[in-house]
Amino acid sequence: MNLIEALEVLKQPVPAGSPSIRVGLACGFTPLHLQTFLAAHLRQRMPGHGIEIVPGLFGDLAGNIERFASAKCDVLAIVMEWADLDARLGTRTLGGWRAENLPDILQSVDLSLSRIQQASRKSSGAVPVCVCLPTLPLPPLFATATRQAGAEELHLRSSVASFAANIAQESFVRIVSSQQLDELSSSAKRFNLQAELAAGFPYQVSHASAIADLMAALIQNPNPKKGLITDLDDTLWSGILGEIGVEGISWDLDRHSHMHGVYQQLLGSLASAGVLIGVASKNDAGRVQEALERKDLILPKDKVFPVEAHWAAKSESAARILKTWNVGPEAVVFIDDSPMEVAEVKAAFPEMQCIVFPRNDLAAIWSLLKQLRNLFGKSTVSPEDLIRMEGIRSGGALREMVTGDASSADDFLKNADAEIEFSFAKQALDTRAFELINKTNQFNLNGKRLTEAAWQEYLSDPATFLITVSYEDKYGPLGKIAVLLGKIQERRVRVDFWVMSCRAFSRRIEHQCLKQLCERFDVTEIIFDYQTTPRNGPLQEFFAAIAGAPMPAQLRVSRRAIQDKSPALFHRVKELVNA
Numbered sequence: 001m002n003l004i005e006a007l008e009v010l011k012q013p014v015p016a017g018s019p020s021i022r023v024g025l026a027c028g029f030t031p032l033h034l035q036t037f038l039a040a041h042l043r044q045r046m047p048g049h050g051i052e053i054v055p056g057l058f059g060d061l062a063g064n065i066e067r068f069a070s071a072k073c074d075v076l077a078i079v080m081e082w083a084d085l086d087a088r089l090g091t092r093t094l095g096g097w098r099a100e101n102l103p104d105i106l107q108s109v110d111l112s113l114s115r116i117q118q119a120s121r122k123s124s125g126a127v128p129v130c131v132c133l134p135t136l137p138l139p140p141l142f143a144t145a146t147r148q149a150g151a152e153e154l155h156l157r158s159s160v161a162s163f164a165a166n167i168a169q170e171s172f173v174r175i176v177s178s179q180q181l182d183e184l185s186s187s188a189k190r191f192n193l194q195a196e197l198a199a200g201f202p203y204q205v206s207h208a209s210a211i212a213d214l215m216a217a218l219i220q221n222p223n224p225k226k227g228l229i230t231d232l233d234d235t236l237w238s239g240i241l242g243e244i245g246v247e248g249i250s251w252d253l254d255r256h257s258h259m260h261g262v263y264q265q266l267l268g269s270l271a272s273a274g275v276l277i278g279v280a281s282k283n284d285a286g287r288v289q290e291a292l293e294r295k296d297l298i299l300p301k302d303k304v305f306p307v308e309a310h311w312a313a314k315s316e317s318a319a320r321i322l323k324t325w326n327v328g329p330e331a332v333v334f335i336d337d338s339p340m341e342v343a344e345v346k347a348a349f350p351e352m353q354c355i356v357f358p359r360n361d362l363a364a365i366w367s368l369l370k371q372l373r374n375l376f377g378k379s380t381v382s383p384e385d386l387i388r389m390e391g392i393r394s395g396g397a398l399r400e401m402v403t404g405d406a407s408s409a410d411d412f413l414k415n416a417d418a419e420i421e422f423s424f425a426k427q428a429l430d431t432r433a434f435e436l437i438n439k440t441n442q443f444n445l446n447g448k449r450l451t452e453a454a455w456q457e458y459l460s461d462p463a464t465f466l467i468t469v470s471y472e473d474k475y476g477p478l479g480k481i482a483v484l485l486g487k488i489q490e491r492r493v494r495v496d497f498w499v500m501s502c503r504a505f506s507r508r509i510e511h512q513c514l515k516q517l518c519e520r521f522d523v524t525e526i527i528f529d530y531q532t533t534p535r536n537g538p539l540q541e542f543f544a545a546i547a548g549a550p551m552p553a554q555l556r557v558s559r560r561a562i563q564d565k566s567p568a569l570f571h572r573v574k575e576l577v578n579a
Contacts, residue, residue: 001037001040001041001044001209001213002205002206002209003033003036003037003205003209005040006036006037006039006040006041006209007036007040009040009043009044010036010039010040010043012043014048014049014050015048018048018049018050019048019049019050020049020050020051020052021042021046021049021050021051021052021074021075021219021451022052022054022072022073022074022075023038023042023051023052023053023054023073023074023075023076023077023219024054024056024064024068024071024073024075024076024077024127025038025053025054025055025056025077025079026056026061026064026065026068026076026077026078026079027055027056027061027064027078027079027080027081027084028058028059028060028061028064028080028081028083028084029058029081029083029084029196029200029201029202030058030199030200030201031053031055031201032195032199032201032208033201033203033205033208033209034079034201034203034208034211034212035053035055037208037209037211037212037213038053038077038212038215038216039051039053040212041209041212041213041215041216041217042216042219042220044216045216045217045220046220054068054071054073056068058200059087061078061080061084061116062084062112062115062116062119065078065116065119065120065123066119066122068123069119069122069123069126073127073453074127074451074453074454075127075128075129075130075219075451075452075453076123076127076128076129076130077130077132077215077219078116078120078129078130078131078132079132079211079215080116080131080132080133080134081134081135081136081202082134082136082138082139082156083202084112084134085108085109085112085113085134085160086105086108086109086112088101088105088108088141089105089109089138089139089141089156090139090196090202091139091193091196091197092196092197092200096141097139097141099143102141102142102152105152106152106155106156106159109156109159110159113159113160113163116163117163117166117167120167120170120173121167121170124167124170124171124172124173125456126453126456126460127172127452127453127456128172128173128174128219128221128452128453129167129170129172129173129174130173130174130175130176130215130218130219131164131167131173131174131175131176132175132176132181132211132214132215133160133164133175133176133178134160135178135181135185135190135207135211136190136191136202136203137187137190137191138153138156171380171431172431172452172456174218174221174379176211176214176215176218177214180214181210181211181214184210184213184214185206185207185210185211189204189206189207190203190204190207191203191204192204192205221379221452223331223438223439224375224376224377224378225275225331225332225333225353225375225376226275226276226325226327226331226332226439227275227276227277227278227321227325227327227331227332227333228267228270228275228276228277228278228332228333228334228335228372228376229278229279229280229317229318229321229332229333229334229335230267230277230278230279230280230334230335230336231279231280231281231314231335231336231337231338231341231357232279232281232283232288232291232309233249233281233283233337234337234357234359235260235263235335235336235337235357235359236251236260236263236264236267236279236299237249237250237251237257237260237264237291238250238251238255238256238257238260238359239257241283241284241287241288241291242283242284242287245287246287246290246291246294249291251264251298259362259365259366260359261298262365262369263357263365263368263369264297264298264299265298265299266369266372266373267299267303268298268299268300268303270372270376271299271300271303271304272303272386273376273378273381273385274381274382274384274385274386274388275376276305276325276327276388276392277299277303277304277305278304278305278306278307278308278321278324278325279304279306279307279308279309280308280314280317280318280321280334280336280345281307281308281309281317282309282310282311282312282314283309283310284309285307285309285310288307288309289307289309292304292307305324305392306320306321306324308320308321313344314334314336314341314344314345315344315345315347315348315349318332318334318345318348318349318352319348322349324392325392326392326442326502326503326505327502328351328441328535329349329351329352330351330352331439332349332352332353333352333353333354333355333372333375333376334346334349334352334353334354334355335354335355335356335357335368336354336356336357337356337357337359338356339356342354342355342356353375355368355371379431380431382431382432382435382479382480383432383479383480384432384478384479384480384481384501387476387477387478387479388503390476392503410567410568410570413507413508413568413570414568414570416473416474416475416507416570417473417474418471418472418473418474418507418570418571418572419471419472419473419571419572419573419574420469420470420471420509420512420571420572420573420574421469421470421471421472421573421574421575421576422467422468422469422516422520422573422574422575422576423467423468423469423470423575423576424465424466424467424520424575424576425466425576426459426464426465426466427466430466430468432468432479432480433466433468433480433483434450434452434455436480436481436482436483436499436501437449437450437455437483437485437497437499438450440499440500440501440502441533441535441536442502442535442536442537442538442539443498443499443500443501443502443504443505443510443536443538443539443542444498444499444533444535444536444539445495445496445497445498445499445528445529445530445531445536445539446497446529446530446531446533447531447533447535447536448496448497448529448531450497458485458496459485461487463487463488464485464486464487465484465485465486465487465488465521466483466484466485467483467484467485467513467516467517468480468482468483469481469482469483469484469500469509469513471504471507471509473507478501478503478504481500481501481503481504481509482498482499482500482501482504482509482510482513483497483498483499483500484497484498484513484517485497485498488521488523489527491522491523491524491525492523492524492525492526492527493517493521493523493525493526493527494526494527494528494529495517495526495527495528495529496529497529498513498528498539500513502538505538508567508569508571509571510542511562511566511567511569512569512571512573514526514546514557514562514566515562515563515566515569516573516575518559518562518563520575523559524558524559525556525557525558525559526556526557526559526562527554527555527556528543528554528555528556528557529554530543530551530552530554530555532551543555543557545565546561546562546565547561
């Protein structure tokens with residue numbers, strides 16, 4: 001995006017009543033075009049939103065971060081350069097490039113980074129924080145030739161890297177990838193000495209746009225995809241299984257099929273972070289199972305579920321996989337080497353992202369791997385991510401066992417040895433709870449989403465409560481699977497958000513949640529901010545059974561109705577208040 005294009009984007013009117021995003025831009029230089037580009041890139045990524053960029057003061061990066069910690073912003077964007085850590089590392093301050101000054105410069109940089117780290121941590125407790133580390137070249141102040149990295153220069157880079165590694169561990173802190181920025185903006189075309197001396201703006205226009213683009217992507221932070229459905233022949237491996245047999249398929253250097261192994265390796269990495277991996281293949285089921293048993297397969301067989309291997313349409317396989325996973329097509333990616341198969345699945349599921357695997361094109365496969373990492377990337381991997389596949393396997397078996405009459409369901413659940421843990425501690429930095437609110441669809445009170453800033457602002461109100469629910473039975477742990485947010489109003493409780501993972505279905509956890517709400521807060525009535533959505537059918541059925549139909553937008557359910565409509569509950573209940 002060039003400057004004229006950015007200005008054209010910002011000229012587009014924002015509809016009245018549209019939500020707005022207020023971004024605090026903390027930098028030590030004059031933001032100038034960076035501010036323009038950041039607003040434009042955000043407008044492109046968040047159409048229908050008003051964008052307000054609030055700059056800080058010139059020459060005071062750390063102070064800007066500290067001041068923004070108490071400002072009413074939705075997100076804090078920090079863009080730092082070397083001169084922000086010590087003015088002698090820039091060009092606008094003279095008299096500091098002497099060898100005897102270098103130890104003092106190093107010490108000053110370390111102190112500045114320590115102050116910025118403390119301020120960033122404080123800010124991330126109130127709003128999400130996105131950080132861009134120094135991108136410009138260091139000035140030629142060192143005794144070594146420019147071709148040699150001396151000890152002092154390496155110390156500076158090590159200090160920044162250590163600072164970044166520390167703050168990256170904080171919840172709601174995201175850091176721009178220097179590797180990605182290198183791909184977008186050549187290091188030789190970043191610094192603008194003329195603009196730096198004339199206006200205090202150190203960037204070439206193209207570099208400012210590249211930084212703004214990546215910062216906008218971090219600020220928007222779209223939800224990652226949940227599952228990937230892959231073909232096998234000439235996709236997961238090279239060769240047609242039905243023609244060359246189990247031993248003939250390959251993914252190695254010797255047979256020029258190594259990138260299929262790299263693709264397997266990426267899928268294994270995604271699976272280890274909680275991404276669901278399924279197979280849709282037109283093949284003989286027995287041969288497929290035999291091939292997946294090969295000891296040299298890079299993608300472990302136990303990380304793949306389910307496997308749809310038959311001769312029916314791929315869209316039928318995709319439909320069954322979606323049902324097994326209990327996720328919507330918009331959260332899934334389908335990959336096949338056949339453009340026809342990709343088109344057939346896309347026609348059946350327009351919301352699904354369908355991609356042709358570019359076999360025999362190494363560069364295109366490499367680009368695909370990076371694309372998949374972006375589609376499925378997440379800031380943190382939760383304990384729930386690590387057990388998601390097993391939860392789906394056991395959940396599917398459980399649903400089959402409890403679909404009979406109530407007495408058989410009672411017998412099964414009575415022997416499940418289930419324990420539910422209710423935590424009543426308000427933790428604004430509970431990333432798993434925040435993720436559930438913004439990703440869950442089927443058991444979702446109203447489909448409303450929260451930005452990270454809105455989430456933390458909501459919890460800062462003393463009248464609000466946050467309840468998180470974790471579950472485990474003899475079939476294995478499911479982790480944190482439900483979240484309730486609301487406000488206490490005398491003898492009533494208002495529930496504004498209530499979501500539950502599909503993995504928790506059929507275990508009567510929703511009934512236990514209402515029981516605990518009544519008992520914990522000793523209320524006579526619960527008011528729900530309920531809205532019907534295209535996806536929350538399971539929740540609609542649950543409320544219809546308790547409150548009857550039709551259901552109003554502000555649904556009121558008495559404690560008596562909850563008691564009368566509740567089935568037998570066999571869970572052991574554990575409460576955590578100060579966890």
